[in-house]
Amino acid sequence: MINDMSTHIEAKKEDVANIVLMPGDPLRAKMIADTYLNDVTIINNVRNMLGFTGYYKNMKITVMGSGMGIPSMGIYSYELFDKYDVEFIIRIGTAGSYTEELDVYDTVLVDECYSESTYAYCQSLKKTHVEKPSLQLNKTILKTAKKMGRKLTVAKAHSSDVYKREEKAKALVNDAIQKEKCKCVEMESYALFHNAKVLNKQSACLLTISDSMVSKKKTTSEEREKLFINMIEIALETALEL
Ligand SMILES: O=P(O)(O)O[C@H]1O[C@H](CO)[C@@H](O)[C@H]1O
Numbered sequence: 001m002i003n004d005m006s007t008h009i010e011a012k013k014e015d016v017a018n019i020v021l022m023p024g025d026p027l028r029a030k031m032i033a034d035t036y037l038n039d040v041t042i043i044n045n046v047r048n049m050l051g052f053t054g055y056y057k058n059m060k061i062t063v064m065g066s067g068m069g070i071p072s073m074g075i076y077s078y079e080l081f082d083k084y085d086v087e088f089i090i091r092i093g094t095a096g097s098y099t100e101e102l103d104v105y106d107t108v109l110v111d112e113c114y115s116e117s118t119y120a121y122c123q124s125l126k127k128t129h130v131e132k133p134s135l136q137l138n139k140t141i142l143k144t145a146k147k148m149g150r151k152l153t154v155a156k157a158h159s160s161d162v163y164k165r166e167e168k169a170k171a172l173v174n175d176a177i178q179k180e181k182c183k184c185v186e187m188e189s190y191a192l193f194h195n196a197k198v199l200n201k202q203s204a205c206l207l208t209i210s211d212s213m214v215s216k217k218k219t220t221s222e223e224r225e226k227l228f229i230n231m232i233e234i235a236l237e238t239a240l241e242l
């Protein structure tokens with residue numbers, strides 16, 4: 001049978017909540033559903049891009065992986081906004097720090113991102129390398145974090161197309177740091193913010209610093225699981241305010 005809802009998501013429309021939290025890793029989505037949600041149903045398994053819908057303090061929430069990189073986030077966020085009438089997507093990801101100001105374990109709220117990617121141009125002919133989240137959603141996240149007494153640093157992110165670069169391409173990273181004033185690097189916010197803008201939806205991006213280019217500190221996979229807690233709980237409590 002053909003599902004005319006979406007090419008990459010098998011969920012029924014009514015099974016996806018208005019609010020979606022999106023980590024890159026589908027197993028992180030499972031961990032969040034197992035730990036924080038009640039009455040959970042699995043809503044997507046296509047390509048193992050796991051998605052779950054459940055209730056957090058009576059609020060219906062979907063948690064689904066975005067995969068890694070701008071094209072993957074581009075596909076999933078577009079289909080969720082466009083085919084499932086999702087109103088809010090909050091990315092909850094990891095990032096590398098470009099500055100001493102952000103140490104491992106810190107939580108970041110992205111206020112804008114810079115990318116070398118052609119995604120915005122190819123998707124809508126928009127000539128910009130900078131995309132922004134929803135101002136309103138960011139305000140709600142900041143207010144929620146404050147109410148919870150949780151530390152949150154607002155910063156510009158480099159939304160990179162590349163994880164490991166050849167030495168001769170590292171000047172591009174310097175541009176992101178020096179010209180664009182990016183303080184950390186991740187790989188999806190540019191597509192998410194762009195899709196939200198063209199579809200008139202709201203998006204935001206919370207990040208946990210998992211490694212630092214300055215101190216060379218790196219967290220283990222075990223540590224990362226625990227460290228995500230601050231970011232995840234801020235996102236879940238924000239959902240209650242929407
Ligand atoms: O932890 P996630 O959300 O996947 O985020 C970061 O981790 C991946 C790279 O290891 C990229 O997807 C990057 O954006």
Ligand SMILES: O=c1cc[nH]c(=O)[nH]1
Binds near residue numbers: 094095163185210
């Ligand atoms: O995209 C990412 C995420 C974490 N650390 C990095 O160096 N890059």
